[in-house]
Structures are given as structure tokens and as C-alpha cells.
Amino acid sequence: MTSKQNGKQRVCFMLQVKPDRLEEYRLRHAAVWPDMIEALQRTGWQNYSLFLTPRGELIGYLETDNFQLAQRKMRDEPVNARWQSEMKDFFVETAGKDPDQLMSPIDEVFHID
Numbered sequence: 001m002t003s004k005q006n007g008k009q010r011v012c013f014m015l016q017v018k019p020d021r022l023e024e025y026r027l028r029h030a031a032v033w034p035d036m037i038e039a040l041q042r043t044g045w046q047n048y049s050l051f052l053t054p055r056g057e058l059i060g061y062l063e064t065d066n067f068q069l070a071q072r073k074m075r076d077e078p079v080n081a082r083w084q085s086e087m088k089d090f091f092v093e094t095a096g097k098d099p100d101q102l103m104s105p106i107d108e109v110f111h112i113d
Helices: 019-030 034-042 067-075 078-090
Strands: 003-005 008-016 046-052 057-064
Touching (some): 019 046, 019 078, 034 067, 057 067, 067 078
Antiparallel strands (some): 003 008, 046 057
16 A cells, blocks of 8 residues: 555555675665666656665655556666566565565555655
8 A cells, every 4th residue: 555645656665684685785775776776767766765774674665656657667677677686685585576576565654744
């Protein structure tokens, strides 16, 4: 479930990064490929942030016009396939799926501007 404000969906999701890969995960995201950032922007991922706890809980937040459409468009981006392939071993319990296939929005229960 996502919430919508001013025509934009606010989306929050959570994944679990393996404890022994936290530092490398941080390093990878300190140097995200420019073509990956361009693809995210082109496909509607706006105000996108990732937060990582010391225990490896990864919390993502983004705003978009249509989350399902933004996800579908990213799946068609060749750079996304390369990125997901490199990143999937960082996560716990992927069942062979890429991390972007594991994103399940969290229900928003409160918001204030």
C-alpha cells in the first residue's frame, strides 16, 4: 500500500542486508553508477533515499507518480539488470530474486507536511 499526496505516491519498503556485507553495501551506494541514477530518474523514481541500520535493516523511501509503473520501467533498463545482479548477494532470503523484486511497500499510517 502506498499513499498519495499531490498526485505523487509516497512509497516506503524494507529489506534485510546480510550483516557481513554492510560496509561493502555502504561503499557501493557511495558510488552508484551515473547511468543507474539516470535510469531511476528517467523511470519516475523521485526523492529516493535508502537508510541502513547497524543491524542491516534497509529502509527505502521514494516518491513517484505510479510505483508499479516505475518498477516495470526499471526492469526494462539494461543498467538495472546489471545492478540487481551485482547487489542480490547482499540480501538475506532472496529466494533467487533480485532485490527490486522483493520490494513490498509498507503501509503509511501517519504523515505531516
